Amino acid sequence: MAKSALLKSSIGKKYWMALTGLFLCLFLVGHLAGNLQLLFGTQLQFNEYALFMTTNPAVKILSYVTYISILFHAIDGILLTIQNKKARPIGYAKNNAGANSAWASRNMAVLGTLILIFIATHMVNFWAKMHFTTMPLQKITVEAQPGATQDFYLTSGWGQDKFIPVQSVDGENIVLDGRDFYYTKPLKVKFAEGYKDLHTITIEFFKDPKWGLAFTIFYVFSMAVLAFHLLHGFNSAFQSLGANNPKYTPAIKVFGKGFAIIVPLLFAIIPLYIHFFK
Amino acid sequence: MNLTLKIWRQKNAQDKGQLVDYKISDVSPDMSFLEMLDVLNDGLVEKGDEPVAFDHDCREGICGMCSLYINGEAHGPDRGVTTCQLHMRMFKDGDTIFIEPFRAKAFPVIKDLVVDRSAFDRIQHAGGFISVNTSGNTQDANAIPIPKHDADRAFDAATCIGCGACVATCKNSSAMLFVSAKVSQFALLPQGKVEAAERVLNMVEQMDHEGFGNCTNTGACEIECPKGISLENIARMNREYFKASIK
Structure with missing residues (x-):
């Protein structure tokens, strides 16, 4: 019995919901930090980051843990919800649930389903494009000679080692998107695969003349859903893991509320800013 | 007070059951909710109708027998009371009051508002006890030093009367508050620590098994x-x- 207890029992399932949920909260922080570069970073910086996120081996491991966590959290959640529905085959004619519990806490399955739909569409819109399609590459305009410019693509090796994606320029100062480089000897030509221009894809997505506003509304709505899910989920995870104590629970609750509001809010600002001000 | 009562009537476990409307007048605000039902039943018996079946025993909030889901809440709208301690002053003249049995698959309706809560007994049998020698040389429990804080927590947990309001209220019909109270009252005390691991595993297994x-x-x-x-x-x-x- 004890062997299956951590997987099959009601309490075991709750541990997994809590652990995967908290891991996904960490993921949200990382994802948000990356996304905020759309507001505070340059195009180059964002595309560099996107490349790093799709190629770095440590990130790869983390991303698989994230996919598994999302799937496990969703499947476990569905199983729990089905069991919970079965536990009361005949409902009440009148149920004043609002008198004793918060709306979000009673609607985690609905909120979670909406988030899952959002994740699916979000991955189709950006993740799948980044991973599986040939995307436009980021072009950098370089001033090769006074008054004459030329377009280049940055390569994935840029900034790390040998090759710099610029046609030979006679030992002059080159301006790359705000960064200054000075070369003392002629450089070799290297047109490599270049950075996928996720930055432009993202801007165009939310500025799409036909669908941009709808996408923006959908993304902001989904972040509101996420906020409600977190409002219950963050603190609930600690309770499920057995962390409930008069000493530190009030602090966890305050932190959880702040997390649930601030993180989705910052996420939501990004499409709003792009759509209306970019 | 004049009230309209919408009461769940169900002949037996197999019957489908339905809400039936009853008008009741001259209800005193000082009556307990169960006294109000007694008055209703007196009237029904006088008319030759079947009285409404409901659970009750001590009528002072310690036995855990009374139940009822009143206006969408277990033991009604008041806080920290059982239905027998709920008074009609919580309602207003002309109110319509829904009176339903506790609903859960693990608490099947026996008749009207009476449900079978023996699932709780089976969970208790699975581990809600400590094994002590009662042959006459039992150690005085007070001889074992226990920190006041732990003793208070254990006692708080032990005040659970097993009424099932937690199950009835929970949107998932979860019995965790009940089971956790029964686990906690022993887990906090030295006498309970001996069987703590088996207790929690067995009680949770029984809880899951009961549905x-x-x-x-x-x-x-x-x-x-x-x-x-x-x-x-x-x-x-x-x-x-x-x-x-x-x-």
């Missing part, structure tokens, strides 16, 4: 519990269960 739902930490049980059993007990049970599972 109760899973806790989603809505906290509704804690609010509706007539004895104010805290959610901290569920967290404690979760810790105890983890400790026992990895042993």
Whole structure:
């Protein structure tokens, strides 16, 4: 019995919901930090980051843990919800649930389903494009000679080692998107695969003349859903893991509320800013 | 007070059952809710109708027999009381009051408002006890030093009367507040520590087996519990269960 207890029992399932949920909260922080570069970073910086996120081996491991966590959290959640529905085959004619519990806490399955739909569409819109399609590459305009410019693509090796994606320029100062480089000897030509221009894809997505506003509304709505899910989920995870104590629970609750509001809010600002001000 | 009562009537476990409307007049605000039902039943008996069946025993809030889901809340709208301690002054003249049985797959309706809560007994049998020698040389429990804090927590948990309001209230029909109270009252005391691991594993297994739902930490049980059993007990049970599972 004890062997299956951590997987099959009601309490075991709750541990997994809590652990995967908290891991996904960490993921949200990382994802948000990356996304905020759309507001505070340059195009180059964002595309560099996107490349790093799709190629770095440590990130790869983390991303698989994230996919598994999302799937496990969703499947476990569905199983729990089905069991919970079965536990009361005949409902009440009148149920004043609002008198004793918060709306979000009673609607985690609905909120979670909406988030899952959002994740699916979000991955189709950006993740799948980044991973599986040939995307436009980021072009950098370089001033090769006074008054004459030329377009280049940055390569994935840029900034790390040998090759710099610029046609030979006679030992002059080159301006790359705000960064200054000075070369003392002629450089070799290297047109490599270049950075996928996720930055432009993202801007165009939310500025799409036909669908941009709808996408923006959908993304902001989904972040509101996420906020409600977190409002219950963050603190609930600690309770499920057995962390409930008069000493530190009030602090966890305050932190959880702040997390649930601030993180989705910052996420939501990004499409709003792009759509209306970019 | 004049009231309209919408009461769940069900002949037996097999019957489909339905809400039936009753008008009742001259209800005193000082009556308890069960006294009001007594008056209703007197009237029904006089008319030759079948009285409404409902559970009750001590009528002073300690036996855990009375139940009822009144206007959408277990033991009605008041806090920290059982139905027998609920008074009609909580309602207004002309109110319509829904009176339903506690609903859960694990609490099947026997008749009208009476449900079978013996699932709780079976959970208790699975581990809600300590094994002591009662042959005459039993150690005086007070001879064992116990920190006041622990003793208070254990006693708080032990005030659970097993009425089932937590299950009735929970959107998932989860029995975790009840089970965690029964686990906690022993887990906190030296006498209970001996069998702590088996207890929590067996009680949770029985709880799952009875068909109760899973806790989603809505906290509704804690609010509706007539004895104010805290959610901290569920967290404690979760810790105890983890400790026992990895042993």
